[in-house]
Every structure is written in C-alpha cells, then in structure tokens.
Amino acid sequence: MDIELCTLETCSIDDAYIRYQPTIAGNGVYIALFGLLLVTQIIQCPVYRMWGFSGSMIAGLILEVLGYLGRILFHDDPFNFDYFLLNLISLSIGPVFFCAALYFLLGRIVVVYRGEDISRLRPRNYAIFFVSCDVIALILQSVGGALTSVAEDEASQSTGVNVMIAGLASQVAALTLFITLACEFAFRLRRRSQTGRPADAEERKDGFAAIREKRRWKVFLCAISLSTLVVYIRSIFRVVELNGGFDSELANDEVAFMVLEGAMISIMCICLTAMHPGIALQRRSRTKESGVELLETP
Template sequence: MMSSTDSCTLLTCPLSMAYINYLPNLPANVFFVAFFGLITVLQFGLGVWYRTWTYMIAMLPGLILEVLGYVGRIMLHDNPFDFNNFLLYLICLTLGPAYFSAAIYICLGKIVVIYGEGISRFRPRTYTRLFVSCDLLSLILQAVGGALASSAGDGDTGESDTGVNIMIAGLAFQVFSLLVFMVLASEFAFRVRKSPKSENDDFTSLRKSPKWKVFLYCLALATITIFIRSVFRVAELQGGFSSALANNEIDLMVLESTMISIACICLTVAHPAIIVGHTWGSL
C-alpha cells in the first residue's frame, strides 16, 4: 500500500501525521529484540534436547513474531511514516501471544494425566483440542484482519477499518477463550484439592516436589499476564490508532512488552521438560 505519508520524513512532516505519534524508544525495543531472541534460542534448544515437539512448535512461532514486531518498532523509530514498518509491528505483536496461549493449553492436558483422568470433568485431550481450536480460530481472525488492513488502498478507510475490526474480534475471542480456560483450570484445581487421593500413582513424587509447584505457579502467572495483555490490546485497537492509548509507549511497554516477557520467562524457566523430564512427550 502506498500512503500519502510514505514520502514524509521527520524533517518534512509533523509527527502527528505518522502511524504512531511518537518515536519508539530505541534502547527499549533493541532490548526486547535481544530478549525474545534469547528466549527463542533457549526454547529451541530445550525442545530439541527433550523432544517436546508440540510445546516447541507452539512457542517458536510466537517468539519469532515477537522479535519481528520489535524490529518493526525499531524501524518505526527511524521512519514512523512507513506503513510497512507499522504493519510489521502491529500484526506481529498482535499475533504472537496466541501461540503462547496454545503452549499453556497443551500443558493442561498433560497436567490432568499426571493427577489422574478420573479427577477431571473432561478427558485430557478434550481440554487441549478445545482450547487449541479456539486459539486457532482467534489466530485466523487476527491474520485475516491484518491482511485486510495491510491490503487496503490509499484512502480506503472502509477496508482498513474492516480489517481492524476483524482483528479486534479475534483478540476479543482470545480473551473469552482465556477466561473460560482459567475457569475450567480453576475448577480442575478445586477437584484435585477435594479428591482424597490422586488416581495416578506414577507421579506421586513429582506432584510433591517443589519444582512441580513452581511449574503450576508459572503457568498460572503466564496465563494471567497474557490475559491482561490481550484485554489491553482489545482496548487499544477499539480506541483506534489515533487514540491516546494507542500512542502511549509507556502503556504498551507495561501492558504488552512486560506482560509477555513475564509469560515467556515463566514458560521457559518452568519448561515442562525441565520439570517432568523426557517422559513429558509420552504423556
């Protein structure tokens, strides 16, 4: 798409004409490129070493999108009038966290097996299939919305707005899915507490270990931070690109960057294979 601002520079046009009305902080965005790049390497190494293919496949695309999104913000620092730079930032950072949600959904099914299927309301694979399917639908909506927004012609605000609205719908569905997931995960935790005895004695020592508690707390924290971030993104897009929320870098750094960083730290430090070992893949 060629926009009327594509020929603008910081010397010839006011910043108010740019796609974001501020210059992204360069050191902060370079830090996040390096941070998510490091997490990508760690996740790849752990995934290959322990052969946790499904978990790795869920995490890596999201991490790569995070890296690309912050590269887009670095490029916006140099040229905030370039639509492609803006799209790289917007679409990549919007899509990325949905993959981390999928990794969490995969973990719940395994957790049910470790405690015993008889305790759960649903079969382990039901949780995984249900929520990963919801995540996939959310991703499709966000991707379609991003594609429409990126293909809108100059001045075609109708198609651009349609694309943004579809992205909002995808994000809103992601928020709803996460909320339902948290309710069902909490309900399963309540059932575990009420159950006098686990039905799976193979993992008794694991369940009593401190590292297992760390794993569960990390999953809970990652879920909450992704939820907070997703609510923020819905509010940001709902207000439009010219809104105060969409043009406040501090809000974005706190409610987007920090929340997703915490989630990725949790999902890496408490990597399921580190906690469970090579048996994770066979659960």
Template structure:
C-alpha cells in the same frame, strides 16, 4: 498508499504518523534482545526434552515478537512507514496466540499427571477445544492483518483493524474460560487428594509445583497483555504488552513443562502409560 506514506520527519508533523510518537530505541532493543534469548532457550529446551509440539508454537510466537519489535525499531526513524507499522502491528498482535496454544497443550498433561478422575473432560478434549479456539482467533487476526495490509482506503484499513480486534476479543474470552476450568480442576484435585503414595509424592514435587505456578502466571500475564495491542500509547504498550508477554514467555521457558513430565512430553496417553508403570 496514503498521503503520508511519502512523509519524513522533516516534511510532516509526527501527529500524521502511524504511531503518534517515535518508539523508544533502548526499550524496544531490550525487548527484541530478550525475546531472542528466550527463543534460543525454547529451542534448546525443546530439543533436550523432545517437547516438539510445545516448542513449535512457542518458537513461532517468539520469532513474531522479535520481528514485531524490529518493526518498532524501524518506526523510530521512519514513523510514516506503513510497512514497518504493519510488521509491528501484525506480529505483536498475533504472537500471543501461539503462546496460548502452548499453554493449552500443557493442560492435558497436567490432568494426566494429577488424575483424570478430577477432570470434567478428557485431557485431549481440553486440547482440541482450546487449540481450535486459538486457531479461530488466529485466523481472524491474520485476516484482519491481510485486509489492513492491502487496503488503499483508511475506512478499509479500519475494517481490518476491527477484524483483528474481534480475534483478540475471542482469544481473551477463550483464555478466560480456560483459566476458570484450569483453576476449577486444581480445586477439585486439592479437595479430592488421595492418600500419600510414591506416585502422589511424584505428582507433588517442587518442580511440578513450580511449573504449575509458571503456567498460571503465564496465563494471567497474557490476559493482561492483550488489552494494549492496538494502543497508541508507548508506555501502556511497553508495560501491558512487552512486560506481560515477557513474563509469560520467561515462565514458559524457565519453568518449562519438562518440570512436569521430564522427557515424557509426547501425548497425555503416553504419560498415563508411564504413570501406570511407576505405580
């Protein structure tokens, strides 16, 4: 326990707190409510479309977002509370890893629907590769959070934070590589588009284009949001973390993968069999 852990707003200056400001109640309550609504939406869509493997990481990430903003609300009246600070820091740092896992699971389905012949790798290879990267970054962030939570000395707490930053950097790099490969696949599809057919019409429907747009916006939003995770600036955090991650989650909920595959989420192999039947 540090010297400031027993401080109150009446006995210590705010500059000694874990965040050098009192988190805004209205803004943090808004984000907590928004992520709670999106959580309900994800559960409802997951049950309706039986997209279990997509729903689980999304629900986990949204629960962490809710807890993270709850921690920030607690910091409003207790800015010297290390427990509230950890809830905020760890939950909001780790949550996007689950959202990127959901995005990574989608690419294999996209490739199956639009044509494996345009892809450099098999659909399952993309999933295994990037979900593994996501797990590595999650382990680093969780390890950093654990070190920070049990540390008695400031230097060890700083080490934990640095480990968390390393996990974030690795995650950003993975997401950038994923985005490049996904865009490259899209370009190859556009260049090699086959002659119009009923199957091609199915693949090009407005619903599926809407989902692809949503997945792209979600990916770009998460890339932007990572940069403010540990910032001691509430405006930057509210815009770059809160707003960017909110946009990503809204896209992944409102423009659900069901727009691409309906109730046929299952696996890329099962989707491929369904497409063969439709031809």
C-alpha cells in the same frame, strides 16, 4: 501530501501511524530478550521433546522479535506503512502461539493428578478444543492484518482492524474459559484431597506421586499460573487499545504498550523457558510391564 512521502523533517509526528517515535533502547532490550529466549527454546526442544509446546513457543518468539524489529525501524520512519504492519501484525499474532503452548499443558496436569474423574474434559481434549479456538483467533487476526495491509481508504482499514479486534476478543473469550476450567479443576482437586482419599498402589507404581512431591513441580504450577494471568492481561489490553482506533490516546501511549504488551509477554516467556514443562514432566515413555504412559523423572 501522501503520508508515505513524509519524513520527520517535512511532516509532523502527529501525521504518522503512531504519534511517537518508539524508543530504540526499550525495544532493543525486548529484541535481545526474546532472541535469547528463542535460542534457549530451540535448544530445549530436542532435549525435552515436547514438540507441540516448543513449536508454539518458538513460533511466538520469532514473531515477537520481528514485531520489535519493526518498532525499531519505525523510530526513524514512523510514516512507513510496511514497518507499521510488521509491528502490528507480528505483536498481535505472536501471543496466539503462547496461548497454544499453555493449552498443551493443562491436560498433562490433569494426568499427573489422576484427575480424569473430576475434569470437565478428557486430558487430550483440552489441547484439541482450545488450540482449535486459537486457530480461529489466528485466522481472524491474520485476515484482519491482510485487509489492513491492502486497504486503500480509511473505511477498508477500519474493517481490517475490526476483524483483528474480533480475533483478539475470541482469544480473550477462550482464555477466560480456559482459566475457568483450570480453576474449577483446582477447586475439585482440593476438595477431593480434603476427603483424605489415599493414594492407591497404581499411583505409586506409575510415579505420578513422586512427580507431584518435587519442589520443581510446584514451581512449574506457579509459572503456569503467572503466565496465564499476564497473557490474559495483555490480551484484554490489546482489545481495548485496538477498539479505540489508532488515533486513540491509549494506542499512542508507549509506556502503556511497553508495560502491558512487552513486559507481560516477557514475563510469560521467561516463566515458560526458565521453568520449561519438560523440567517438571520430563520425557514420555511406556513401561512394558503396565503399558501405562509415564512422565519420567530424571
């Protein structure tokens, strides 16, 4: 019997695309949460005018809402391939945009600490390099999703999944390098501070020292660190999950999915919305006196 013609009354759940009915309550909570965060990010966008960061977060949150909507629709019809793809592609691609949001921030942190001399890359190049890596991951996952959607046999579907795994693996590799460079910068910054180098007049003049002394700046750094950790955990989970195939025990473990996918991304989005970088950095402008680009405090 064609699986598309199956219903819960005529076929076993073991014949469905995933061997369980996604919980409506749990997925409904995620839809409500991501919907609320989406509205908040849209409101924050013109307030803080951090277009790259906000655009990435908004795109990712839209995909999260669509992905969990697909899971709710999947509850009553787990044999529907369209619902399966809506869930699979949206929730696989969404975090690519959240990673891009993180990549926009490291360069700004380097600027605030005046760490150009101890940074591996120039501040602007962090975003250019890692967002380029993100684009590659996005293309691979999109192509993999497209191949899966038009697959007419198991071999073609397997090819699409493998391309998606390659995209997720490249995302993990980029995140690993990003974390390595961020940790190295933090180590070099700490070592530099231990030498007791005094802040010069230019530092005091441009206001960066005042930003670093704010409690919200420290909270912001903690939020970034936690966000990077949870999205890294999530990305590794998805590589392992997809690598085992749709019939694997992990791919059909709803608890693992809700915790290692849903909860990890929820923590990240809450951190980067409640502690929006604009709160710590504020809007950018130029002083007529020095021509130095500032991160203004309110």
